[in-house]
Amino acid sequence: MPCQTAEDQQTIERLIASRASGYSLPGEFYSNEAVYRAELDRIWRCGWLFVGHTCEIPRPGDYLTFSVDADSLIVVRDDDGGINALWNVCRHRGTRITTESQGRAGRLVCPYHQWTYGRDGSLVSCRGMQEDIDKSELGLRHAECRQVAGLIFVSLSDNPPDFDAAAECLAPLVTPQGLERAKVAKIVDYDVAADWKIVWENNRECYHCNVNHPQYIKANFDHYNADDTSERVQARISDAVERSEEKWAAAGLAVSHRRTGMTDFPSSGPTGWFAANRTPLVEGFKSETLDGRQAAPLMGDYSDADVGTLRIRTLPNMWNHSSCDHAVSTRLLPAGQGRTAIRVTWLVDEHAVEGQDYQLADLMPFWQLTSEQDWQLCEQVQLGVRSSRYVPGPFSTYKEYNVDAFVRWYLEQLGKDSRR
Numbered sequence: 001m002p003c004q005t006a007e008d009q010q011t012i013e014r015l016i017a018s019r020a021s022g023y024s025l026p027g028e029f030y031s032n033e034a035v036y037r038a039e040l041d042r043i044w045r046c047g048w049l050f051v052g053h054t055c056e057i058p059r060p061g062d063y064l065t066f067s068v069d070a071d072s073l074i075v076v077r078d079d080d081g082g083i084n085a086l087w088n089v090c091r092h093r094g095t096r097i098t099t100e101s102q103g104r105a106g107r108l109v110c111p112y113h114q115w116t117y118g119r120d121g122s123l124v125s126c127r128g129m130q131e132d133i134d135k136s137e138l139g140l141r142h143a144e145c146r147q148v149a150g151l152i153f154v155s156l157s158d159n160p161p162d163f164d165a166a167a168e169c170l171a172p173l174v175t176p177q178g179l180e181r182a183k184v185a186k187i188v189d190y191d192v193a194a195d196w197k198i199v200w201e202n203n204r205e206c207y208h209c210n211v212n213h214p215q216y217i218k219a220n221f222d223h224y225n226a227d228d229t230s231e232r233v234q235a236r237i238s239d240a241v242e243r244s245e246e247k248w249a250a251a252g253l254a255v256s257h258r259r260t261g262m263t264d265f266p267s268s269g270p271t272g273w274f275a276a277n278r279t280p281l282v283e284g285f286k287s288e289t290l291d292g293r294q295a296a297p298l299m300g301d302y303s304d305a306d307v308g309t310l311r312i313r314t315l316p317n318m319w320n321h322s323s324c325d326h327a328v329s330t331r332l333l334p335a336g337q338g339r340t341a342i343r344v345t346w347l348v349d350e351h352a353v354e355g356q357d358y359q360l361a362d363l364m365p366f367w368q369l370t371s372e373q374d375w376q377l378c379e380q381v382q383l384g385v386r387s388s389r390y391v392p393g394p395f396s397t398y399k400e401y402n403v404d405a406f407v408r409w410y411l412e413q414l415g416k417d418s419r420r
Helices: 006-018 033-044 164-177 196-203 214-219 231-249 365-385 401-414
Strands: 049-053 062-068 071-077 083-087 102-104 123-125 142-148 151-155 182-192 274-279 309-314 318-322 327-334 340-349
Touching (some): 006 033, 033 327, 142 164, 164 274, 164 309, 196 327, 196 365, 214 365
Antiparallel strands (some): 049 151, 071 083
16 A cells, blocks of 8 residues: 655655665665655565464464554464465454454454454354345455465565465475474564664674674684685585585485575575575584584474574565574564564474473573674664764675675665555
8 A cells, every 4th residue: 555655756766866886775764754654565565574483373263463564464274274364454444353463263353343253254243234234245355375384474465476486495495494393482572673674784794793693603604704714714614514415415405505604695686585595503513502502302304413504584574593403583574663573483393392302591592692682783773874974884795795785675675666
């Protein structure tokens, strides 16, 4: 539902033109109301958005709610085991059916006048209404919903982009992790005082890692780049790749990122919004835990702990880091100008028992610390880019190539005139 005026459109075009190639975005991109409204229309209401995991709603009637600005969906498991995404808007007078973030319902009942809907969205009853009302025309509206390897995606668009390419890319890499056969170990929600773009820009580089992420750099090689990879470090990386390739081949797994630095993402073109890769961990690390030890039973199809780390990214709102024994998904949602609602979810094998097979104190700190370190940095960036003295600075071609790629992807999306 586009809401830009001609003046808004002129503002967007002016700002896009003002960005110098290879430099960070001008400050108005993080504070201008017209920009925020355009992002909602041209990015958040156009593409595919990560909602959560199929294992979060395992039984008929289990549901999640998912909101972007004023738009809200109920993502519910139906009686046949499928998953429906229903607009959280009563067909009587528009009341939200539920304000709960998660729950289970036999029927979906509007709290205002008790119009009642089935798990498939059909209108079951509407007491007090005239007898000739056609209930078949008044079911909850459906949004597009897709699943791949235990991940749920929805689109707020009536005409979303093709999802098949994403499914074909992600399924072979993600399926061995067994996310469909997982369960939630812990969810932590954050209200971060930073624009969602700043959160992504931080995620797309490890320039800041050596000083700010002492836990992360012990387990991973991607904080090294072409400018600071010594022969000794390169030999360690090559050894890890060779060892992993030989061992993983028998299990049908493969190293998909072999060089220093972070894998390229996003890429240009219509398929640039998703990616996944498997990367070796530093020698001695079997899992992304503080000591590198396996902290929970093996997940999915894994028969050995040495599987490196699986990384999944989908724009505009998800990344996931999965080890042999647990997976960690991070979901972003815009929460107003300069704020981002972030949900971090830890998953383990569906049969793992807390306190017996795993301890949260062993499972969580690696990514909880790394995430919270990032949120603090992002909030400082948000304060800085709002300063009257902020001037965009140059990106490092060694370390910030993915930040530049993200900015180019973002400007491409923002440049699409939603009035067309």
